[in-house]
Structure formats: structure tokens, C-alpha cells
Amino acid sequence: MTHADQPTASPSQASPSQASPSQASPSQPSRTSLEAVVFDVGGVLLDWNPRYLYRTLLSDEAEIERFLAQVCTPEWNAAQDAGRTWAEGVAELTGRFPEHRDLIQAYDERWAEMVAGTLEETVAVLDTLRAAGVPTYALTNFSAEKWTVACEQWPFLADLDGAVVSGVERVSKPDPAIYRLLLDRHDLTADTTFYTDDVPVNVHAAREVGLRAEVFVDGATLRGQLKAAGLPV
Template identity: 55%
Template sequence: MSERTIDAVVFDIGGVLLDWSPTYLYAELIPDEEQRTHFLTNVATPAWNHQQDEGRPWEEAVAELTSLHPEHAEWIEAYDTGWLKMVKGVFEDTAAVLTELQALGVPTYALTNFSGEKWEVAKEAFPILTRFDGEVVSGVEQTVKPDEKIYRILIERFALDPARTFYTDDMAYNVDGARAVGLDAEVFTGAADLRTQLRERGLPLQ
């Protein structure tokens, strides 16, 4: 086995542990694919959702967008009230890695771009999210990945040695941001590759 080079593991959430996509909700609400794509590309855009990840209250966000697009009021409101339907579930293979790390006594943390309001909803629906040793949520901190500040919050709050802390994220630019502050980070491409990456760093995973 390789010499152990990491003391803690940090997980991104969406796309790594939770299977989240607005399409899961809007495929029900807007069956026409062209109409649905237009709504999610031009009305309830990723950039608009990102504002909530930065800490904007959902009530305010929905009210403003509805004032701009009153013809889509019902669909806009559903982004908030039906948010949980955007989560298909937990990626069980990633959850198994997390569970195994915790059984080995390896400290685990969550670092996520996530609305603070929806994070609480998600934790209630998916108890595995409550099992981390600590969490840094962008909507709570009001700073988002890949801004250096959010990685610094993680490192300082939990007294982590960046060089001995492994981070996995499905977005390459977030991995680049993590590496810029000294974290040992890799792009998440699946639980099998994650297991390999952790074994290469000396963790005795199955």
C-alpha cells in the first residue's frame, strides 16, 4: 500500500453525492423539450440559481424573476417550492466511499455551492448529508467556489493542512481553485476513480 499522504477528505455535493438537475422537476412541469430548454436557458438560468448559492433569499429571487417574466410565474415559483424534486437521490456508490472513510476514522467535510435554505431541506431529506465532520456552504458564507475565500474558510475553520487534505469536485474550475490554495484536489469522474485516487494516497479502502 502507498504511504498515507492525506488526513481528511472533502466532498463537493451536487454531481458527486447528490444527483441534482432542474430537468428532473421541469420534465414533469414542461413536457415540451424545446419550451423547457428555453425556460431553463433564458428565464430560470444557472446564473440566476447561482445568486441563491451566493446567499440571496429564495423569496426575493422568485419575486424579482416573476416580475420580469409574469407569464412564467408558476414555473418560476416551482423552482423554489418544488426544489426537492430536482434531486433524484444519492449516488449510492459515492455514499459507500463516504461511509467507508468514516468507518476508518478519516475526517470528512462538505464544501458546496448551495443555497443555505435548500441545504437544510436537503439534509432533512438525505440524512447522509448530516454525517460530515463539518460543512462549508456557499449560501451561508456568501461566497462561492472557485473564489479563494471559501477554500480558506474551510481550511481555517477545521484547522486543515491543505497539502494533506483531499478534495473531490465534478467541476474542473473548482478543482483548480482548490489546488490554488494548496489542497490535493482531483476532478470527480465517478466513485470507482475516487476510490483509486484515495488508495493511491494511502487510504485502505476496499
């Protein structure tokens, strides 16, 4: 699973999907109503950050940052998100950094400790949508093995109408193929499907495929975006 710092956009900023009165003309049809909502997971539904674990294993913040920048790097983690097994990933890395064997193994064996919990405001939005009968899905860069762990620990993930997981499909965001797979597998229409992700490049890629996508700021902002688009949140 990947995660980036949240953008600094203000919750008061209007969604690009909202046209102002000066932009619309009587001859233009209103935009198609939304029929489904798709969530990223890490940084949107789950508060995931490897620092949560390594602060219990290393005493110095600078040492933690060096370890995550030089040993268990985002690129190494992304290979598991793309389909490499954790056994393969750990073996490869411990071969290069045998002095960090225990810390590397902890990334795999104690992965759940990297999740501080759910992002409750976003989960509340998800619950509201589900109660209203709006189909909800996940589209996430996540290892296949850890997705199983996550669904066991946070059952609401397994209760979604569907999920496209990069480690299962062996294709990751922002590759356009994973967005098309989401649409095709679940019979979704791009311009009636809303997608939120905390990584801007993933949002831009979704828009290129035709999805109505917004960068995730927080649950309250998401609720406002969906309400403005006509959904019962």
C-alpha cells in the same frame, strides 16, 4: 446548488498526485499522507439536475432547455447559492417573467424533486472513510435554505464532520476565500486534504490554494484515487 456535465476523463487515468517511478528520486521525500477528504455535493453526492423537475411540468425538451437558459438560468440560481433568499430570487424573476410565475415558483417550492437521489458509489466511499475514522467534510455551492432541506432529506450530509456552504457564508467557489475558510474553520492542512468536485474550475481553484484536488468522474474512480493516496477505501 450548481452542477456541470461530468468530464470524459477515463477512470484509468492516474491522479496527478501519483508520481511515476521515473519522476521520483531517492532524495525526494514521499508526499504527505492524506488526513481528510472533502466532497462537493451536487453532482458528487447528490444527483441534482433541474431537468428532473421540469420534465414533469413541461412536455417538450426544447421548451425545458429554453426555460432554463432564458428564465431560471444558472446565473439566477447561483445568486441564491451566494446568499440571496429564495423569496427575493423568485420575486425578482416573476417581476420580469410574470407569464412564468408558476414555473418559477416551482424551482423553489419543488426543489427536492430536482434530486433524483444519491450517487450511491460516492456515498459508499464516504461511508467507508467514515467507518475507518477518516474525517469527511462538504464544500458546496448551495443555498442556505436548500441545504437545510437537503440535510433533513439525506441525513448523512448532516453527519459529516463539517460543511462549508456558500449560501451561508455568502462566498462561492471558485473564490479562493471559501477554500481558505474551509481550511481555517476545520483546522485542516491543505496538502493533507483531498477535495473532489465535478466542476473543473473549482478543482483548479482548490489546487491554487494547495488542496490535493481531483475532478470527480464517478465513485469508482474516486475510490481508486483515494486508495492510491494511501487511504483505507
